[in-house]
Amino acid sequence: MPDAAHIVIDRVSHEYRPARRRPVLALDDVSLAVGEREFLALLGPSGCGKSTLLYLVGGFLPVEQGAIRVEGRAVDGPGPDRGIVFQHFALFPWKTVMQNVLYGLEKKGLPREERLRVAREFIELVGLAGFEDSYPAQLSGGMKQRAAIARTLAIDPSILLMDEPFGALDAQTRSLMQAELLRIWQRSRKTVIFVTHDVQEAVFLAERIAVMSARPGHIKEIVEARFDRANPELLRSRQFVEMVDHVWNLVRGEAILAERSGAA
Amino acid sequence: MTSETVRVTSGTGIANRIPAVVPRYLPLLLLALGWEALTRTGLVPTSALPPLDTVARAWYELASSGDLWTNGVASMTRGAAGLGLAIAGGSLIGILMAWYKPVRAAVNPIVQFFYPMPKSALIPVMVLWLGFGDASKVVLIFVGCLLPVTLAAFNGARGTDEVLIWSARSLGASRARVLWEIVLPSALPEMLSGIRTALALSFVLLVSSELIVARQGFGYMIGWLGDGGAYDAMFAVVLTVALLGFAADRLYLMLVRRILAWRE
Numbered sequence: 180m181p182d183a184a185h186i187v188i189d190r191v192s193h194e195y196r197p198a199r200r201r202p203v204l205a206l207d208d209v210s211l212a213v214g215e216r217e218f219l220a221l222l223g224p225s226g227c228g229k230s231t232l233l234y235l236v237g238g239f240l241p242v243e244q245g246a247i248r249v250e251g252r253a254v255d256g257p258g259p260d261r262g263i264v265f266q267h268f269a270l271f272p273w274k275t276v277m278q279n280v281l282y283g284l285e286k287k288g289l290p291r292e293e294r295l296r297v298a299r300e301f302i303e304l305v306g307l308a309g310f311e312d313s314y315p316a317q318l319s320g321g322m323k324q325r326a327a328i329a330r331t332l333a334i335d336p337s338i339l340l341m342d343e344p345f346g347a348l349d350a351q352t353r354s355l356m357q358a359e360l361l362r363i364w365q366r367s368r369k370t371v372i373f374v375t376h377d378v379q380e381a382v383f384l385a386e387r388i389a390v391m392s393a394r395p396g397h398i399k400e401i402v403e404a405r406f407d408r409a410n411p412e413l414l415r416s417r418q419f420v421e422m423v424d425h426v427w428n429l430v431r432g433e434a435i436l437a438e439r440s441g442a443a
Numbered sequence: 444m445t446s447e448t449v450r451v452t453s454g455t456g457i458a459n460r461i462p463a464v465v466p467r468y469l470p471l472l473l474l475a476l477g478w479e480a481l482t483r484t485g486l487v488p489t490s491a492l493p494p495l496d497t498v499a500r501a502w503y504e505l506a507s508s509g510d511l512w513t514n515g516v517a518s519m520t521r522g523a524a525g526l527g528l529a530i531a532g533g534s535l536i537g538i539l540m541a542w543y544k545p546v547r548a549a550v551n552p553i554v555q556f557f558y559p560m561p562k563s564a565l566i567p568v569m570v571l572w573l574g575f576g577d578a579s580k581v582v583l584i585f586v587g588c589l590l591p592v593t594l595a596a597f598n599g600a601r602g603t604d605e606v607l608i609w610s611a612r613s614l615g616a617s618r619a620r621v622l623w624e625i626v627l628p629s630a631l632p633e634m635l636s637g638i639r640t641a642l643a644l645s646f647v648l649l650v651s652s653e654l655i656v657a658r659q660g661f662g663y664m665i666g667w668l669g670d671g672g673a674y675d676a677m678f679a680v681v682l683t684v685a686l687l688g689f690a691a692d693r694l695y696l697m698l699v700r701r702i703l704a705w706r707e
Contacts, residue, residue, distance in 0.1 A: 239609045257612035269606040273628045273705045282624075286615030316707040334614060 184212040185370045186236060186338065191245035192395075193231055205231045207395035209245075218364060218371045220381035222430060223391030224437035229374045230342050232396070236372060237263050237340050249338065259283065262336030266343040268323040270315040276302060276326045277311040283334035301329040304363065321352040328360075332367065339364075341373045345380070357383055361408055378427045382419065383408075390429045393436035400429055493675040502679035510664070511683065518649055518660040519687075521577055525584025526645040530638055533589045537596025538630060541603075542622055554590060562587035562644075566652050580652045580660075587648045588641035595637020599630030632706070635699045642695055646688045 193206040205228040213219050221229040234240045236247055238257040247254045249261065270279050280302055284294040302311055305325040315323055324344060331339065344360075345353040357380060364371060375381050381388045381404075388402045404422055406413055413419050475495060481487045482494040489497075505511040540547045540554075565586060569579035603626050611625045612618075653662025661684050668677040 234609075237609070237613060239612075257609060259613065259615040261613060263610065263613050265606045265610070267606065269604070269610045271607060271610075271625070271628070273631075282611070282616075283614030286620075314705040314707060316705065330610075330614070336613075 185215040185217070185250065186211075186213040186372070187246075187248045188212070188232070188236070189246045189248070191232070191235060191242060191247060193228070193235060193240070193243065195231075204395040206235075207397045209397055211389055211398055211401075213370055213372060216368045216370055218373065218384060218386045220385035220388045221372060221374045221391060222378065222381040222388050222426065223376065223396060224393055224430065224434040225376060226394050226437055226440075227391045227433065228394060228396030229376075229391050233263075233340050233342050233372060233374050236338075237261055259287070259334050260336055261338045261340055262331035262334060263340040263342065264324070264327050264331050264344045266346045268315070268320075268327045268347075270323055270327055270330070272315050275312050275314055276307060276318070276329075279315070279326055280330045280333050283330060287334055297333055298329075301333040302326075304332070305329040305359070319352075320348050321356060324348065324356060325359075328363070332363070337369060339369045339371045341371065343374055343376070346375070346377075353380075360384065365408075378430055379423055382423050382426055383414070388426060390426065391433070393433045393440065399433065402426055402429070490674065493678055497675045498678045498682065501673070501675040502683070505676055505679055511680070514660050514664050515683070515687075517577075518653065518662070521580040521660065522584060522645050522649045524577075525581045525649075526588050526641060528581070528585045529588035529592055529641055529645075532585070533592025533637075533641075534596045534627075534634060536589075537593040537598075537634070538600045538622065538626060540593070540597045541600030541630075542626060554593060558590050558594065562648060563651050566655050569652070570656050575656050575658065580649065580657070583652050584645050584648045588645050591637050591640045591644065592634065595640075596630055596634045599633030599637075600626050602633070603629040632703055635702065639692070639695060639699070642691060643688070646684065646691075650684060 188209055188211040191206055191209045192204070194202045195205050196202045209228075209232060221232060223229045231240065235242055236249070236254065238254045238261070242254060271282065274282065277298060280298040281294055284297055289297065299308075299311075302308060305328055307322060307325050307329065310318065310322065310326075315326065318326065324347075328344070345356050348356060361384060371385075373381070373384055386403070386405055388404055390399045390402065391397065392399045402422075402425070404426075406416075406419060406422075410416070478492070479495045482489055482492055493501075502511070536546075536550060540550050562583065565583055566579075569583045573579040573582060607625050607629060608621055611621050616624060649660070650662040650665070653660035654666045655662075657663040661680055664680045665677055665684075668674075668680065
């Protein structure tokens with residue numbers, strides 16, 4: 180456990196109450212601490228509540244049982260200290276790439292010149308220079324996600340919440356984006372919670388992997404995955420392959436359970 | 444995308460688009476020729492349907508005497524005022540209904556009840572309350588056009604993608620800002636199509652209210668010319684209204700296409 184916990188999730192349970200149906204227990208007594216500048220993956224089968232947990236940290240859903248603290252303060256609604264990237268990008272479709280990235284900078288109250296400078300810097304960082312004036316509808320999936328990442332990073336949140344950010348991309352784009360994300364993370368060193376159901380992705384990206392059970396979700400095991408990620412041969416190294424195997428064995432049973440219960 | 448490129452590169456602008464317009468409106472031309480033929484051959488008595496050329500001559504006289512202009516301005520001012528108020532009011536009510544539950548609870552039953560009511564039934568009521576002048580027409584058009592705009596804004600705003608709201612909030616936007624900057628533009632496509640319905644409805648309500656009680660306006664002219672047996676002049680006004688309605692709709696569609704250019 181890292182010493183300086185940035186995010187503390189303390190015995191959190193969460194119930195979904197869909198209209199005219201029985202409530203569903205999505206999270207059951209989850210406790211987890213995420214260290215300052217740590218990259219943590221939340222891994223689990225579909226419907227295990229990993230996104231719900233992320234939304235609770237983001238302040239998008241109310242914490243009803245247990246507590247979530249960020250830098251010692253209880254989470255109470257969304258805030259610019261916790262940037263989020265969604266699976267389906269969530270770009271404002273009526274704004275260009277530049278306007279999307281500027282949005283959070285305007286809210287921060289930066290002077291105009293400074294806003295433009297920062298926006299250009301992050302658009303360049305994610306490799307979208309030349310597409311500043313494109314609307315999201317004109318971009319490919321990978322480019323949309325790059326724009327969304329630029330928009331989130333531009334306001335410099337200390338925490339980055341990522342909800343299966345590469346789940347909607349094709350395999351080639353996904354592995355490109357994973358490498359990009361690592362590059363960006365190594366430069367900016369934010370605390371990251373990365374939600375995924377892709378074992379290889381989790382092992383490749385995260386320093387620690389919290390494996391979640393099928394619904395109702397709880398933390399089944401936490402796996403350390405500290406590799407030299409600068410090594411270009413990492414994906415083929417025995418160490419890496421064994422780790423993927425190990426984590427996959429942990430998840431498999433849960434995936435089968437989730438499949439049987441028909442969780443979407 | 445590709446068809447757009449082809450059109451831009453192969454065409455030389457307007458010169459290429461005119462021939463495309465002619466075949467599109469060919470049925471209208473045939474209708475006019477049929478009209479002329481029916482009246483010229485005596486199949487239909489000219490008292491029931493005056494030949495188009497006498498209608499054109501009557502139109503020219505009405506136009507040069509200034510009658511058409513003064514009455515037209517009176518009508519269009521009423522229509523624009525009523526429709527403008529309905530757009531402003533309906534958008535506001537619809538979005539507030541979607542955003543605030545108490546507003547929805549208070550307003551929804553009223554909207555549901557009055558939506559299917561034929562608004563022309565209110566003409567005598569408006570005259571009773573507001574007299575024979577502009578106010579009764581403006582308020583009638585306002586009331587009639589309010590509900591289609593309200594419902595469209597309500598449905599559009601309710602359809603706002605939750606992750607867009609969450610994104611904006613985590614980028615530092617307040618709830619009030621989200622309403623203006625995220626919910627409103629999200630609702631816009633649906634609102635604009637509701638406004639198109641309202642635009643057509645405003646013409647219906649305008650002419651029918653003027654037809655029943657007015658001392659000015661297109662509807663008044665149609666009634667007065669018809670009573671006096673000046674059928675060619677009456678048809679000239681009817682066609683003028685039809686043409687204005689058509690032009691307003693086309694112009695509106697062009698405007699919508701510009702506003703929603705980001706949808707591609």
